[in-house]
Every structure is written in C-alpha cells, then in structure tokens.
Amino acid sequence: MVGKRRLSVSVDAELMEAAEQAVNRGEAPTLSAYVSDGLRLQLAQDKRLRAMREFIDDYEREFGKITDEDIAESVRVLQSRAIHFRPARPAPPARSSTKSEATRSGSRASERRPRR
Numbered sequence: 001m002v003g004k005r006r007l008s009v010s011v012d013a014e015l016m017e018a019a020e021q022a023v024n025r026g027e028a029p030t031l032s033a034y035v036s037d038g039l040r041l042q043l044a045q046d047k048r049l050r051a052m053r054e055f056i057d058d059y060e061r062e063f064g065k066i067t068d069e070d071i072a073e074s075v076r077v078l079q080s081r082a083i084h085f086r087p088a089r090p091a092p093p094a095r096s097s098t099k100s101e102a103t104r105s106g107s108r109a110s111e112r113r114p115r116r
Contacts, residue, residue: 007035 011019019034028034060066 004032 019031019038022028023031023034028037056066
C-alpha cells in the first residue's frame, strides 16, 4: 500500500451504526479499516462487472444479440443438468384426529389453553 489519505464523507446513519457495531464486535480493527475494506470490495465487484460487460459485448459482436429466448433456453438446459443434493421432501401424512386419540391423550386440541 502506498499510504493513507484522510477522507470526509456523509454516510446514512444506519450504515454508520452498523459499521460501528461491526468494529465493536471485532470484525475490523477500526472504522477506517472497515470503510477501506468496503471500498476494496466495491472496487473488486466493479472490476468483475466491467469484465463481464466486456465479455458479453464481445460475444454479441461475434454471435449477435442475446435474446430473452436464448436466456430462457439456457435456464432450461442448466436446470435439466442440475444435481439436487436435497430431494424434495414428501408432504407429511395428514393426521386425522379421532375422538379416541383425543380422549387417550387426556384433552382435545380445542380445549387446550396456551401456556404463559
């Protein structure tokens, strides 16, 4: 790093409070360090977005404009290739409350009072 420069900015109050709380929790050594990290992250994101925009521009120059239909087809293809790590859970079986079950438990649901 070349050095530090003093900065004076206005920040939304809730952002300032959240940043101060992060410093108090030890997530950054100082508010200045927290702000520097935020700027660093924003600059990295901006760089990635510029690179993606350039890639898409180059692609469209070579192959033509990407259409909504192209995007929909890509989504269909990707979804068909997706690996599901958690299969959908079947719905739990419906419980039928018969009078005999309620009587065996000693009370009926409609007679239960909330605990305080």
